[in-house]
Structure formats: C-alpha cells, structure tokens
Amino acid sequence: MSSAAQSLRLIVILFFLAMAVNWPYAFSSTYLNTPVDQFKEFLNESLGGDMTEGKYDLWWDLIQNIWFVGFFIGIFLNPLVNDRLGRRYGMLIANVCILFAAVLQWLAVFLHVPVLLIIGRAIASTATAVAFQSLVLYLQESPPTHIRGTVSFLSEITFAIFCIEGTMLGTDELLGNNLPWLTASILPLCIFAVIYLYFIPETPKFLLISGAERSAVEHSFRFFHGPGVNIPAVIKETEIEITQESFSITCSPSILLALDLIRVSHLRKALFLSVCCLQNCIALWTFIYNSTHFLEDINIDSGISKWSATAMMIVYAIFTIIGGSFVDRWGRRKILIPFSYLNALSIALFTLFTQLQKAQDFWKYFAVAALIFYASSYGFGVGAISWFISSELTPIQYRTLMQSACYSINTISVVISTFVVLPFYYWIGSYCFLILYTIPSMFCLFYITRNLPETKGKEIHEIVNELKN
Numbered sequence: 281m282s283s284a285a286q287s288l289r290l291i292v293i294l295f296f297l298a299m300a301v302n303w304p305y306a307f308s309s310t311y312l313n314t315p316v317d318q319f320k321e322f323l324n325e326s327l328g329g330d331m332t333e334g335k336y337d338l339w340w341d342l343i344q345n346i347w348f349v350g351f352f353i354g355i356f357l358n359p360l361v362n363d364r365l366g367r368r369y370g371m372l373i374a375n376v377c378i379l380f381a382a383v384l385q386w387l388a389v390f391l392h393v394p395v396l397l398i399i400g401r402a403i404a405s406t407a408t409a410v411a412f413q414s415l416v417l418y419l420q421e422s423p424p425t426h427i428r429g430t431v432s433f434l435s436e437i438t439f440a441i442f443c444i445e446g447t448m449l450g451t452d453e454l455l456g457n458n459l460p461w462l463t464a465s466i467l468p469l470c471i472f473a474v475i476y477l478y479f480i481p482e483t484p485k486f487l488l489i490s491g492a493e494r495s496a497v498e499h500s501f502r503f504f505h506g507p508g509v510n511i512p513a514v515i516k517e518t519e520i521e522i523t524q525e526s527f528s529i530t531c532s533p534s535i536l537l538a539l540d541l542i543r544v545s546h547l548r549k550a551l552f553l554s555v556c557c558l559q560n561c562i563a564l565w566t567f568i569y570n571s572t573h574f575l576e577d578i579n580i581d582s583g584i585s586k587w588s589a590t591a592m593m594i595v596y597a598i599f600t601i602i603g604g605s606f607v608d609r610w611g612r613r614k615i616l617i618p619f620s621y622l623n624a625l626s627i628a629l630f631t632l633f634t635q636l637q638k639a640q641d642f643w644k645y646f647a648v649a650a651l652i653f654y655a656s657s658y659g660f661g662v663g664a665i666s667w668f669i670s671s672e673l674t675p676i677q678y679r680t681l682m683q684s685a686c687y688s689i690n691t692i693s694v695v696i697s698t699f700v701v702l703p704f705y706y707w708i709g710s711y712c713f714l715i716l717y718t719i720p721s722m723f724c725l726f727y728i729t730r731n732l733p734e735t736k737g738k739e740i741h742e743i744v745n746e747l748k749n
C-alpha cells in the first residue's frame with residue numbers, strides 16, 4: 281500500500297474511533313437545547329401535572345448542570361483509568377457506561393421518571409470525560425508523526441459535525457416532538473461504539489511503557505502505522521521518550537507526580553502553555569448558546585438570529601475540517617497563533633459593531649458577520665490544537681495528569697464565565713466580552729507567542745527537549 285493510502289486508511293479508522301466517543305458526547309451536549317418546551321411538558325406530566333415555574337427551574341437546572349459536575353469528576357479519573365488500565369480499556373469501560381446511561385435516559389422519558397434522567401446524565405458525563413481524554417491520547421499516541429496533527433483534528437471535527445446533527449435532531453420536524461424516540465436514537469450508535477472499540481488495539485506507546493510483550497507492541501505499530509512500518513526505528517523513538525523521565529507510571533502514585541507539574545520546569549511550562557491555549561476556547565459556548573439572544577438585542581429579527589446560530593455551527597465544522605488538512609503542512613504555531621489573534625479580534629469587532637449599532641442600525645449586520653468570522657477562525661486554528669497541545673508537549677508518564685490538570689482548570693473557567701456573562705452583559709452591555717474574553721486572551725497569546733515550540737513533525741522527546749531549554 282502506498283503511504284498516502286496508508287494515511288487515508290488510518291484517518292478512516294480513527295475517524296470512527298473519534299465518532300464512537302464524540303457522537304454521544306455531542307448528543308448529550310445538544311439534545312436538551314432544541315426541544316425545551318417538550319421537556320417542560322414531560323417534567324410537568326411526570327411530576328403530576330401541577331408543576332410550578334419555580335419547581336421547573338429547579339429540575340431543569342439540575343438536569344442541565346449535573347453534566348458539568350460529572351464531567352469534572354471524570355476529568356480526575358483519567359490518570360486512574362487510562363494509565364492503570366490503559367487507553368483501550370479506559371475507553372471501552374467508559375463507553376459501556378455511556379451505553380448504560382443512554383438506556384437510563386431513554387427509560388426516564390419512556391416511564392416518566394425524571395430522576396433517571398439526572399442519574400443517566402451524571403453517569404454519561406463522568407464516563408464521557410474519561411472517554412474523551414482517552415480519545416485525545418489515542419489520536420496523539422497511535423499515528424505516525426507526520427500526520428499526528430491532522431489525526432488529532434478528528435476529535436474537534438467529529439464533535440462539530442455531531443453537534444449540528446444533535447441540534448437538528450431536536451427540532452420539531454425531526455424528533456423534537458417524540459422524546460422517547462429522540463433519546464432512543466443514540467442507542468444503536470452506543471452499541472456500535474462498544475463493538476468497534478473492542479477491535480481496536482491499545483496504542484503502541486502505552487504498550488511499550490507498560491512493559492507489554494514485544495509481539496503485542498509490534499502488532500499495534502503495524503495496525504496503526506501500516507504493515508511497512510520500520511519497527512525498530514519507531515520503538516527506538518518511543519523508548520527515548522520513555523527514558524527521558526526516570527520512572528515508570530505503573531509504580532508511582534499520581535499525587536506525587538501531580539506535584540511535579542508545578543515543580544519541574546519543563547512540565548510547568550507545558551502546563552502554562554496548555555492552560556493559556558484553552559483560555560482562548562472559553563467564549564465558544566457563550567456565543568453558540570447565547571448568540572440568538574445577543575443578536576435579538578441589537579434589533580436583528582428572530583428568524584435571522586436563529587439562522588445565524590446554525591450558520592455559526594456549520595461554519596465552525598467546515599473550517600475545522602479545512603484546518604485539519606493544513607496543520608501538518610503549516611505547523612502548529614503558524615496556525616494557532618495567527619488564528620487565535622484573529623479570533624480575539626473578532627470578539628472585539630463584535631463588541632464594536634454592537635456599540636455602533638446604537639448610532640446607526642445597519643451596523644448590526646456587521647455584528648452578524650463578526651460572529652461568523654469568530655466561528656470560522658475558531659474552527660480553523662484555535663479549538664482543535666488547543667485541546668491536544670497539552671498531550672503533545674508532555675512526556676508519556678505525565679500525559680494523563682497534564683490533561684486532567686488543564687481540562688479541570690478550563691472547566692472551572694468555563695463555568696465561571698458562563699455564570700457571570702449574562703449578568704455582566706445586562707450591566708455594561710457588550711463591553712463585557714472585552715473584559716471576559718479578549719483581554720485575558722491577549723495576555724495568554726503573548727505568553728504562547730513567546731514560549732510555544734513548533735511541534736509539527738517532531739517526536740515528543742524532541743519537543744520536550746525544546747521545553748527544557
């Protein structure tokens with residue numbers, strides 16, 4: 281097989297892997313958002329038909345926000361599951377839990393027992409956090425170095441695509457009016473995911489560090505790199521990465537390793553860089569969920585506002601695919617840094633145009649354009665790279681811990697910004713976006729521009745060496 285065909289084969293295999301994790305993830309993130317009225321009716325009927333608005337708000341908040349609680353817990357399970365049991369078993373167990381949780385959520389709707397919906401979402405979110413981190417590890421550890429960037433984009437690409445699908449599925453025209461079918465629709469996919477994952481081997485790098493038999497390591501390298509892979513060469517590269525740090529993960533307690541993230545200078549640098557990158561991603565959900573609201577405020581009619589939200593999602597997905605095909609040609613710095621600046625600029629422009637609209641109404645259309653510009657620059661170069669850069673900057677022994685540290689800090693920032701953005705918006709108007717997003721992003725970007733090494737085409741041990749200097 282030619283090397284291009286080989287790359288294509290691997291991309292297809294890992295696309296399905298990414299889909300197995302991100303389809304249920306995107307579904308859970310979106311399926312509540314469109315059929316809001318139907319869920320309200322479901323709650324009312326389930327609670328005896330005399331639900332008050334206050335009681336509704338309480339249940340609805342619980343159903344929605346339990347997701348973030350579970351996800352936060354799942355982030356910390358990463359070193360325990362994906363290091364102790366391995367990436368493969370971590371993902372497999374997590375997906376069995378996601379299947380179980382999907383059944384619970386379907387039963388909740390079918391039998392009118394809303395508490396099952398909360399339990400189901402709690403289990404799903406915890407397991408999703410584990411599976412998602414395992415997916416990023418797979419995308420980083422299994423491919424040959426020259427397509428590691430493109431392959432790592434698959435996570436963001438599948439997530440974007442299935443968010444659109446999940447949002448559309450919830451409309452009245454599709455399954456929005458039939459909650460049992462809506463919640464059942466994800467079950468076949470969850471079953472497929474478990475079966476598919478069963479046939480995917482463990483990542484070769486994890487097999488090597490956990491001291492697996494040589495034949496298993498070679499089988500995994502051949503599966504992911506193709507039958508023509510130069511086994512001694514790839515094993516040697518990975519062994520350099522492993523011996524760079526002087527211990528093995530299977531015997532060191534995580535809590536001691538966690539301190540190293542602060543104490544050891546190259547790990548600290550990787551931590552700061554990754555947290556700074558993720559800082560640039562925080563505005564996305566605010567704009568996707570609340571754009572309709574912000575646009576209606578500047579006198580855009582409600583049809584166009586709703587349409588703009590959908591357009592943002594579609595543009596985001598398309599530009600993520602384009603970004604993925606450039607990342608291994610241009611490199612990470614050349615994509616991440618300019619596009620993050622453009623992304624921050626687009627928020628500033630949105631603020632400017634909404635302020636100008638107060639003087640002259642036609643500026644509102646520029647504000648819509650600024651949002652589309654935001655989604656495209658985010659898709660092309662901000663989102664995907666920011667989510668995998670922590671794994672790329674970190675030696676294998678610390679990788680899961682690094683992910684847990686960065687993703688948990690990011691989750692806290694997202695929760696805080698989601699809580700304060702609307703009150704802040706009512707208080708000082710669109711200037712709040714500058715304070716909450718643009719200014720912090722600028723500080724992070726200065727740091728990234730100064731310190732981020734180029735990682736394109738480099739082995740992890742070479743990247744870590746650059747961080748040490």
Ligand SMILES: *[C@@H]1O[C@H](CO)[C@@H](O)[C@H](O)[C@H]1NC(C)=O
Pocket residue numbers: 320324329330331332333336
């Ligand atoms: C619940 O249903 C009852 C009866 O149909 C209705 O009077 C009440 O307003 C509903 N509660 C909410 C919060 O919609």
